[in-house]
Amino acid sequence: MTSTAAPTAPSAPPPAALMIANVRLADGQRVDVSIADGRIAAIGADLPREPGMSIEDGADALLLPGFVEGHTHLDKTHWGLRWYRNEVGPKLTDRIDNERRWRAHSGHDAGAQSLALARAFLQMGTTRLRTHVDIDTDAGLRHLDGVLATRDALRDVLDLQIVAFPQSGLLGRTGTADLLEHALAAGADVLGALDPALIDGDPVKSLDLTFAIAQRHQKPIDIHLHEPGEIGAFTLGLLLDRVAALGMQGQVVVSHAFCLGALPERERDALLARLAQLRVALLTTAPPSVPVPPLVACREHGVVLFGGNDGIRDTWTPYGSPDMLERAMLIAMRYGLRRDDDLALAFDCVSGTAANACGFEAYGLHVGARADLVLVDADTLAQAIVARPVRKLVMSHGRIVARDGALVGAWIDAGAAPGSTSAGASFGHAADTR
Structure with missing residues (x-):
């Protein structure tokens, strides 16, 4: 490649x-x-x-x-580049379409950018990282190629898991399923998915195809589930049915799971009980403006909940930092954790619990x-x-x-192309100079 x-x-x-x-x-x-x-x-x-x-x-x-980043998008970042002026519309599809256009027209280099951000993570103490990488019918496997090269460049010091992620959904663009299969064969570690009801429009077909691909390649699944309320609960129930039927306990992560923060307690707790029984983990970025899975209720039910940044400085968001202590602080703030012992729970979301949820071994x-x-x-x-x-x-x-x-x-210059400016030369000032 x-x-x-x-x-x-x-x-x-x-x-x-x-x-x-x-x-x-x-x-x-x-x-x-x-x-x-x-x-x-x-x-x-x-x-x-x-x-x-x-x-x-x-x-x-x-x-x-060493810290653990449980969910980011290295291939999308503008880390170290000039400021991106965000004028995108409010809908999820607006952000998806805007990003595809920008990446196609700008020549965005997923290899160089993922390397810059991965090295910034390392510098700030992250030694294990899970990143979602866009598998796209326009770009093919180009973004994956770049992140695979970053993984190889830092293989001695950074464990980097790659999720093959269909950012536009699985069903809407012909050829996506085949590309996902090629991505898994080429070195992606995990199969991603996105909003089977609201993006794909057919949650049964979408989930059936996702699980079929994962089983063919013997890979775990990490699905973005932004779907709110009852729609999200319905999709989550369908997903849990397939985990049980196919024996994929302990092999699925549901990222975001906003629906769990908006359901009536009885319905929420029934889903939490099933999540715990099937060992399906939840990932939260602890966003301030949408419902989030309840931390205390998750722990009471035995559901694994861990943390990550999501995107960092890309066309989706101007926010984010490769400092997992900052992410732990934001998790603590979102969940109202103030006592010292409660802050330790937030740190666990970006350390031991995250390592276990992602399958990183020999941690601690x-x-x-x-x-x-x-x-x-x-x-x-x-x-x-x-x-x-x-x-x-x-x-x-x-x-x-x-x-x-x-x-x-x-x-200092690990992975830097010959003759190029070191991607890490000014990490300490990157946030101030862009």
């Missing part, structure tokens, strides 16, 4: 033995972290220093696991977990979420990739 993205960064093994000394866990415990072959080998107070071990002094910083701060670590100057986790301090250190796969808010070493 051809690509506009860059040659890959040099692949090198992580340091054989490294210790992050003098750091604090979220519970206040002071510990050292011993790392070997990219994994946490030991974590505890006053660990022994082995001969030849490199020591990194954490200087009493707060230790966090425990022996055997992959050494994906973030150090920040904060007294507590709640302060880190609210103040969002500069990342003192970011480690991925046992490699130090960023220090004091900037990428370091081989990752």
